[in-house]
Amino acid sequence: MTAERSDGPILRWLRTRSDRVSRKLTEEQCTLLAQKPPEASIAPRPETSAVILHHSATPDGSVPLFRVLHRAVFGWDDVGYHFVIGNGSFSPDGAVEEGRPREATGAHARGFNEKSLGICLVGDFSDSMPTPCQVSSLADLLSELLRIYGLGAEAILLHREVPGCVTECPGARFTRKYLESDILPPVR
């Protein structure tokens, strides 16, 4: 076995997403890319009328890892989501990590980024479900965001419900019925 390079945890994760890009990077470069970029480089969002839910479609992840993916592989300014809710892999189960600044325009739902917040749950809900801690954190976060922006529950959309978006996100098992029965905050 040859040890031609020593991959750290970020590179090992990135390799599962893009072998081509990961081969061009060192762990040190990844560590820099994982850090929050200057907020001045991110455009403010003109409107907030929707909150869009995503899954990562990966078994594991966190804001720093998605930030590296979105910057190095997709070429974006920062991680595309405003919030990521961990599943205990690279951040604690149910931990809410802040991604892009809440007032910035995200990159998570084509055609809708100028008017929406994006929340990503770590996991692949085509064949698994969010953890109870993720569900609890998501309910709290949604409740807080709806209050802050003066929105009703109808403002919450699954990514695949966004007009013009062709995607299965947030996974076939994460349905509208599941959202409404298991997650949506009760009317207060």
Ligand SMILES: [Zn+2]
């Ligand atoms: Zn999505």
